[in-house]
Amino acid sequence: MAEKLYIEALAEAIKEEFERDPNVFMMGEDIGIYGGAFGVTKGMYPKYKDKLIETPISEASIVGAGVGAALVGMRPIVEIMFSDFMMDAMEWIVNQAAKLRYMTGGQLKVPLVIRSPMGSGTGAAAQHSQSLPAMFAHIPGLKVVMPATPYDVKGLFKAAVRDDNPVIFFEHKLLYWTKGEVPEGDYIVPIGKADVKREGKDITIIAGSITVIRSLEAAEKLKGEGIDVEVIDIRSLSPLDTETIVNSVIKTGKVLIVEDDNKSYGWGAEVLSRIVESDAFDYLDYPIQRLGGKDVPIPYNPKLEGAAVPQVEDIIETVKAIFGKE
Amino acid sequence: MANVKLMPKLGMTMTAGKVVRWLKKEGEKVEAGEPLLEIETDKVTMEEEAGYTGTLLKILVREGEEGPINQPIAIIGEEGEDIEEILKTLKVSEGAEEEKKEEKIEVKIEEKPEEVKREEISKPRATPAARKIAREHGIVLSEVIGSGAHGRVHRKDVEEYIRKRTEIVPSQVTVEQKVEKKEEIPSYRVIPFTGMRKIIAEKMQKSINTAPHFYVTMEVKMREILKLRETLNSKLKEDEAKISLNSLLMKAAGIAIKDYPIFNSYVEEGQIILRNEINIGLAVALDEGLVVPVIREVDKKGLKEIAREEKELIQKAREGRLMPDEYTGGSFTISNLGMFDVVRFTAIINPPEVAILAVGKIREIPVVEEGQIEIEPIMEMTLSSDHRVIDGALAAKFLKRIKEILEDPLQFVL
Numbered sequence: 001m002a003e004k005l006y007i008e009a010l011a012e013a014i015k016e017e018f019e020r021d022p023n024v025f026m027m028g029e030d031i032g033i034y035g036g037a038f039g040v041t042k043g044m045y046p047k048y049k050d051k052l053i054e055t056p057i058s059e060a061s062i063v064g065a066g067v068g069a070a071l072v073g074m075r076p077i078v079e080i081m082f083s084d085f086m087m088d089a090m091e092w093i094v095n096q097a098a099k100l101r102y103m104t105g106g107q108l109k110v111p112l113v114i115r116s117p118m119g120s121g122t123g124a125a126a127q128h129s130q131s132l133p134a135m136f137a138h139i140p141g142l143k144v145v146m147p148a149t150p151y152d153v154k155g156l157f158k159a160a161v162r163d164d165n166p167v168i169f170f171e172h173k174l175l176y177w178t179k180g181e182v183p184e185g186d187y188i189v190p191i192g193k194a195d196v197k198r199e200g201k202d203i204t205i206i207a208g209s210i211t212v213i214r215s216l217e218a219a220e221k222l223k224g225e226g227i228d229v230e231v232i233d234i235r236s237l238s239p240l241d242t243e244t245i246v247n248s249v250i251k252t253g254k255v256l257i258v259e260d261d262n263k264s265y266g267w268g269a270e271v272l273s274r275i276v277e278s279d280a281f282d283y284l285d286y287p288i289q290r291l292g293g294k295d296v297p298i299p300y301n302p303k304l305e306g307a308a309v310p311q312v313e314d315i316i317e318t319v320k321a322i323f324g325k326e
Numbered sequence: 327m328a329n330v331k332l333m334p335k336l337g338m339t340m341t342a343g344k345v346v347r348w349l350k351k352e353g354e355k356v357e358a359g360e361p362l363l364e365i366e367t368d369k370v371t372m373e374e375e376a377g378y379t380g381t382l383l384k385i386l387v388r389e390g391e392e393g394p395i396n397q398p399i400a401i402i403g404e405e406g407e408d409i410e411e412i413l414k415t416l417k418v419s420e421g422a423e424e425e426k427k428e429e430k431i432e433v434k435i436e437e438k439p440e441e442v443k444r445e446e447i448s449k450p451r452a453t454p455a456a457r458k459i460a461r462e463h464g465i466v467l468s469e470v471i472g473s474g475a476h477g478r479v480h481r482k483d484v485e486e487y488i489r490k491r492t493e494i495v496p497s498q499v500t501v502e503q504k505v506e507k508k509e510e511i512p513s514y515r516v517i518p519f520t521g522m523r524k525i526i527a528e529k530m531q532k533s534i535n536t537a538p539h540f541y542v543t544m545e546v547k548m549r550e551i552l553k554l555r556e557t558l559n560s561k562l563k564e565d566e567a568k569i570s571l572n573s574l575l576m577k578a579a580g581i582a583i584k585d586y587p588i589f590n591s592y593v594e595e596g597q598i599i600l601r602n603e604i605n606i607g608l609a610v611a612l613d614e615g616l617v618v619p620v621i622r623e624v625d626k627k628g629l630k631e632i633a634r635e636e637k638e639l640i641q642k643a644r645e646g647r648l649m650p651d652e653y654t655g656g657s658f659t660i661s662n663l664g665m666f667d668v669v670r671f672t673a674i675i676n677p678p679e680v681a682i683l684a685v686g687k688i689r690e691i692p693v694v695e696e697g698q699i700e701i702e703p704i705m706e707m708t709l710s711s712d713h714r715v716i717d718g719a720l721a722a723k724f725l726k727r728i729k730e731i732l733e734d735p736l737q738f739v740l
Contacts, residue, residue, distance in 0.1 A: 253455050253481060285455040285481045
């Protein structure tokens with residue numbers, strides 16, 4: 001299997017979906033000749049000229065047009081340059097895209113994918129650095145995914161395009177240039193299925209997107225401390241794969257949840273609640289711990305920016321504290 | 327007007343006391359200075375005086391029950407006095423009394439309101455996993471010693487408890503048999519983990535779990551020190567306490583600690599804290615466990631004074647009359663099992679101290695020196711040290727120093 005960058009795997013998925021279904025097309029700011037702000041569609045322009053529609057700088061109109069296109073039978077992909085800008089399109093996402101299939105008793109479908117980079121780490125300051133998937137996972141009618149690896153980004157993107165419901169597809173900026181094995185050709189990673197990225201018996205770390213990568217690195221270092229860490233990549237925030245999480249917690253009895261979002265009211269609280277409500281409760285052998293973003297706007301200063309979200313060291317320290325190894 | 331007797335605070339860490347026995351019945355007359363009841367704290371049982379003269383009108387905390395400090399335990403007043411009003415307004419008047427009498431203590435309690443509250447609840451802290459296993463095996467959680475923070479019981483603690491229980495009672499009766507033969511005396515006896523036993527268990531468990539122990543042993547030639555003791559004791563008056571070997575060991579340890587002050591430290595919150603006073607504890611065996619009375623500032627005291635204090639403290643310890651100040655604040659402990667014919671042994675450090683000296687009996691053995699065989703009285707002593715603070719060579723040097731002092735007792739004078 002070939003090693004590819006996350007961004008390459010994503011571009012491959014987009015192109016393959018363009019080829020597979022004539023109804024698939026993409027809209028967004030500067031996605032044509034320029035190739036997108038992060039270069040996801042770079043080099044696609046001459047060949048897929050008709051598939052890439054350049055738009056004005058108005059997130060409300062882009063998503064609104066996307067919802068309209070989806071309602072009349074197209075399968076639009078909308079790129080929002082920074083996921084922070086989705087706030088401008090909330091009416092279309094929350095009140096229209098998420099509701100119409102329900103309100104028409106299934107007569108209408110909204111096969112829309114909104115894909116967007118998220119997260120801090122690039123020095124882009126408070127309005128260009130948020131991780132907000134939890135905000136969307138709160139809304140019934142939306143599916144929310146955030147793949148962490150090149151393999152998952154390709155497979156999940158294909159699943160998102162083929163889903164008849166609106167899917168919000170989050171790509172952490174720092175993941176674009178990470179490498180991993182990606183098979184050639186068509187394959188699907190189902191939405192709503194978590195993945196055990198690393199097996200272990202002592203503690204379960206539940207992570208998503210960038211925190212999966214950080215947790216795996218922490219797990220490797222914790223091996224030296226004699227702590228055998230299991231890392232679960234939730235992959236989909238909505239629907240959430242409770243079963244995989246519960247099975248792991250029953251096995252290990254200890255849990256650390258690591259999220260890149262702001263900690264307060266974050267998705268980790270939902271995961272924690274599902275564990276405590278489940279059969280896993282009787283197997284818990286330590287208070288469930290959570291690491292999340294500090295409840296502050298992401299600072300511009302790179303040192304402060306790094307301190308605002310959980311890093312590898314934070315994960316290691318927290319796990320060591322759980323095992324009384326401070 | 328009747329008076330409300332409160333649970334006294336008998337030590338810095340005491341949060342509640344258990345009423346062991348009421349020495350007076352309701353309706354009986356009491357004098358202010360007369361013993362009214364026996365109270366058991368974490369380490370000692372003490373008699374508590376009535377404090378008021380009158381009739382014991384009402385007992386509020388029964389025998390075997392625990393009561394938090396500064397809370398009413400009895401009402402003393404005039405015979406036939408109506409105490410309904412007092413019982414109703416107990417909360418108000420008790421608050422007032424507290425303020426008046428125990429002002430200082432009040433302040434101290436407020437420093438750690440949470441901890442006090444939690445201990446008062448006295449519900450065991452345990453994880454869901456521990457509770458599940460305990461439930462399945464019919465185990466009372468309060469009997470399991472928790473290894474986690476604040477004594478939290480984890481799954482492994484319950485598993486450990488089950489394993490030990492099975493070891494002790496290999497042929498347990500099956501459930502069916504138990505139901506049928508309910509009236510019969512069971513084939514085993516349950517000793518509840520309470521009082522001193524529980525304290526010892528928790529302290530020792532914690533010590534061995536947190537302090538990595540290592541041990542060094544040395545032989546000491548005792549001829550000179552025994553001679554010295556004989557000489558000194560012959561000069562004592564009839565009514566003066568004889569200087570014991572333990573007194574000499576404590577003094578020698580005190581002198582050695584002056585040279586190696588790190589042995590006078592303890593670990594707290596990731597820091598090593600050095601004490602100024604050199605206070606040496608001596609392990610005293612009791613029927614129900616053991617207690618370690620402490621002789622303070624051993625380095626500044628003469629042998630006669632140490633011997634007198636030692637005798638007094640041992641007496642008090644055996645009678646369960648030690649005051650909290652007399653068994654806390656130790657720097658270093660000596661445990662001597664020589665009188666039980668023990669040649670050598672290793673001891674578990676008395677936390678939060680960083681070392682303990684285990685002393686065996688003196689026996690005459692042939693010693694080869696410069697090609698000659700001599701019969702020498704030899705004593706073996708083993709130092710257990712906490713490796714977080716003390717390294718091997720240091721432990722060896724310190725032990726060597728004690729040995730030198732004992733072998734050349736003129737150093738007591740220096």
